[in-house]
Amino acid sequence: MYQVYLRSFADADCDGAGDIAGLRSRLPYLADLGVDAIWINPWYPSPLADGGYDIVDYRDVHPEAGTMADADEFISDAHALGIRVLLDIVPNHTSDQHPWFQQALASGVGSTARDRYLFRPGRGPGGDQPPNNWMSQFGGPAWTRVTEPDGQPGQWYLHLFAPQQPDLAWSHPEVRADFEDTLRFWFDRGVDGFRIDVANSLTKDVDLPDLDALELSHRTGPDREHPHWDRPDVHDIYRGWRKVADSYDPPRVFVAEAWVDTPERMAQYVRPDELHNAFNFDFLTSRWHAKSLRQVIDGNLAAQQAVGAPATWVLSNHDVARHPSRYARPQDEERGHNFDHLIGVPADHERGLQRARAAALLMLALPGSVYLYQGEELGLLEVEDLADEVLTDPTWERSGRTLRGRDGCRVPIPWSGDAPPFGFSPDGSAPPWLPQPAAWADRTVHAQAADPDSTLNLYRRALRQRADHPALGEGTMQWCDTPADVLMFARSPRFVCAVNFADTPLQLPPDAQITLSSGPLTGDGTLPQDTAVWLQTDR
Numbered sequence: 001m002y003q004v005y006l007r008s009f010a011d012a013d014c015d016g017a018g019d020i021a022g023l024r025s026r027l028p029y030l031a032d033l034g035v036d037a038i039w040i041n042p043w044y045p046s047p048l049a050d051g052g053y054d055i056v057d058y059r060d061v062h063p064e065a066g067t068m069a070d071a072d073e074f075i076s077d078a079h080a081l082g083i084r085v086l087l088d089i090v091p092n093h094t095s096d097q098h099p100w101f102q103q104a105l106a107s108g109v110g111s112t113a114r115d116r117y118l119f120r121p122g123r124g125p126g127g128d129q130p131p132n133n134w135m136s137q138f139g140g141p142a143w144t145r146v147t148e149p150d151g152q153p154g155q156w157y158l159h160l161f162a163p164q165q166p167d168l169a170w171s172h173p174e175v176r177a178d179f180e181d182t183l184r185f186w187f188d189r190g191v192d193g194f195r196i197d198v199a200n201s202l203t204k205d206v207d208l209p210d211l212d213a214l215e216l217s218h219r220t221g222p223d224r225e226h227p228h229w230d231r232p233d234v235h236d237i238y239r240g241w242r243k244v245a246d247s248y249d250p251p252r253v254f255v256a257e258a259w260v261d262t263p264e265r266m267a268q269y270v271r272p273d274e275l276h277n278a279f280n281f282d283f284l285t286s287r288w289h290a291k292s293l294r295q296v297i298d299g300n301l302a303a304q305q306a307v308g309a310p311a312t313w314v315l316s317n318h319d320v321a322r323h324p325s326r327y328a329r330p331q332d333e334e335r336g337h338n339f340d341h342l343i344g345v346p347a348d349h350e351r352g353l354q355r356a357r358a359a360a361l362l363m364l365a366l367p368g369s370v371y372l373y374q375g376e377e378l379g380l381l382e383v384e385d386l387a388d389e390v391l392t393d394p395t396w397e398r399s400g401r402t403l404r405g406r407d408g409c410r411v412p413i414p415w416s417g418d419a420p421p422f423g424f425s426p427d428g429s430a431p432p433w434l435p436q437p438a439a440w441a442d443r444t445v446h447a448q449a450a451d452p453d454s455t456l457n458l459y460r461r462a463l464r465q466r467a468d469h470p471a472l473g474e475g476t477m478q479w480c481d482t483p484a485d486v487l488m489f490a491r492s493p494r495f496v497c498a499v500n501f502a503d504t505p506l507q508l509p510p511d512a513q514i515t516l517s518s519g520p521l522t523g524d525g526t527l528p529q530d531t532a533v534w535l536q537t538d539r
């Protein structure tokens with residue numbers, strides 16, 4: 001599965017922002033890369049207060065992205081190439097410009113329009129304190145006070161994200177029914193499934209209690225359920241969605257974005273009557289370290305197996321620092337996966353890329369589904385020097401300009417040429433909405449296609465082998481006996497993946513033939529540090 005951050009993928013209409021026509025024109029690239037499906041970040045009408053995760057109309061496309069006719073043509077072209085299309089649905093919150101929220105503001109206290117959201121009176125004298133101590137994920141309180149139609153300060157509404165993203169009340173039957181209609185709307189147009197945004201946050205404790213100190217930093221409570229993350233009743237919503245998906249031929253699919261505490265809690269989202277995949281963020285957040293990765297792999301395989309669902313693997317997405325930049329930092333401690341966790345930590349970018357290429361072979365050899373984020377096949381680094389003026393992530397302003405946020409992993413893709421916009425937009429277009437580094441001249445698709453050792457060609461070869469090799473994709477794996485700083489596993493028939501994390505070269509099995517290597521080998525039958533190989537064995 002290949003993730004397309006549409007605004008940054010390919011611009012066809014010269015406005016410096018990616019669009020559906022641009023993506024459509026690049027479908028042959030994706031087919032050639034060897035992906036089975038793509039997931040597209042929200043393409044709906046939106047004021048873009050949070051990169052499109054603030055939706056005004058769930059059944060249309062943003063004019064910047066194109067038209068519904070573009071969407072239909074794109075879906076049909078993708079299908080003709082054998083590529084399935086997943087959209088991104090955002091059920092936790094709408095935009096504050098959504099007609100429902102505008103109606104709620106205009107209708108005043110006690111109106112039924114307010115029941116679709118979480119409006120409450122404030123605390124303290126005059127109600128000027130937020131109803132509880134919940135925090136927005138982008139910084140500051142999770143509540144904003146509204147001005148009532150009579151001009152007086154009035155109720156507060158909940159937003160676990162930006163104030164422009166009011167949380168919906170999922171206890172409201174109309175909210176439930178409307179989202180199922182939205183699913184059907186896109187399924188009827190041929191869409192194959194959805195990635196579900198913050199799938200673990202939809203339902204809240206109706207009493208909206210204060211969080212205790214531990215819950216403010218943890219997702220689930222110590223001895224009770226967390227008031228707004230990963231509550232048991234959220235699963236009922238997905239049982240309903242599964243019925244909708246299963247009513248189609250072929251059945252449609254769902255992928256949960258659910259940052260939860262343990263692999264076992266994640267697995268609850270993919271029980272047989274719920275969703276199909278859930279992102280394995282433990283793999284993404286693990287440092288580059290054999291023991292940590294092995295624990296994550298074992299823990300996730302066991303938890304997924306217990307519910308009969310396939311495991312998933314992911315290294316990057318539009319919310320975290322690109323993994324070659326994370327791996328460029330010393331790996332002796334857990335550091336966090338956001339760009340803000342990397343600032344000021346010395347980096348060895350060459351090493352970061354070497355590890356990222358090894359991580360790709362590790363990930364693509366594991367049993368289950370793999371999620372790639374656009375540009376990782378080009379070995380793109382996080383853009384770490386974006387000027388303050390170009391930052392768009394709400395985190396920047398909400399943190400009082402102390403946290404820079406996620407723009408650095410969303411910089412438009414370099415396709416060709418020696419200078420920005422690197423073929424992202426046609427010549428003479430408006431500049432890309434985020435500036436591309438001049439140093440990307442040697443990372444373009446065009447430059448890498450011509451280089452047999454490029455990261456692009458490594459991904460192409462790996463995806464091809466993964467598609468053709470009977471041992472890869474679904475199935476089981478078995479760890480081999482190795483020194484501590486090595487990961488080596490076998491898959492049947494006759495496949496072995498080995499990754500060396502140690503600074504001493506690893507002796508490879510003598511009877512094995514190397515079919516793919518993430519980096520240069522010395523030719524003496526050993527595997528250097530931070531390198532992975534795929535092997536064909538006799539046994």
Ligand code: NOJ
Pocket residue numbers: 050051053090161197198257318319
């Ligand atoms: C998760 C999305 O991936 C992220 O980009 C967004 O800011 C939040 N959910 C809120 O919708």
